[in-house]
Amino acid sequence: MKGKIGLVVGLGVGYVLGTRAGRERYEQIKTQWLKVWHTDPVQEQVARVQDFAKSQAAAVPGAVWNGAVKVVKAASSSGTPAEKLDKAVDAAKDAAGGVADAAEDATEGVQKRAAERKSAAKPAPKSSAQKNGS
Known part of the structure; x- marks a missing residue:
């Protein structure tokens, strides 16, 4: 495409x-x-796409922020430098998973909405009574 x-x-x-x-x-x-x-129809679609993109894009930065906070907390916790590093690495791995999940959820939302729009655009199949002219 x-x-x-x-x-x-x-x-x-x-x-x-x-x-x-x-x-x-x-x-x-x-x-x-x-x-x-x-034209109005084009601008309506532009507005819908912008609103949808804003709503879906908001999830990923939130996950990044939460992950960064967890890493900072782990790195500033008590313990030896090696323990702090291990905690920070574990927190970073968890945070990366959270960001990946948020991105996947956003992607699935986009795909679901696209499928709904696509199915709504298809005409309904004719029944056998409509085909026969009844």
Whole structure:
């Protein structure tokens, strides 16, 4: 998918930069693109994506912060330097697991929401009565 998007973007950039009409054609393309970009349906989707991304992205920094706090507490606890290091390493491993879990949860949330949107966009299958014209 990324390759297809890159190809389309590359073709678009190549067209704009290589066009003989130059700046005038670029301005026409830009004007049309801005008209599409500022339509209500597009802006509604942009707002939905931004809100969803903010809600999902909030989980990972929280897990990173909590992990960092645990590592600092372990490193500043009582004991010999070797014991402190061992506690800090163990806390860091636990924190890394927590961050990985938070990232995985965020990813699963995105995939679930995408699947819901995809299934909602599909038309319902016709029943046999509808196919026969009854």
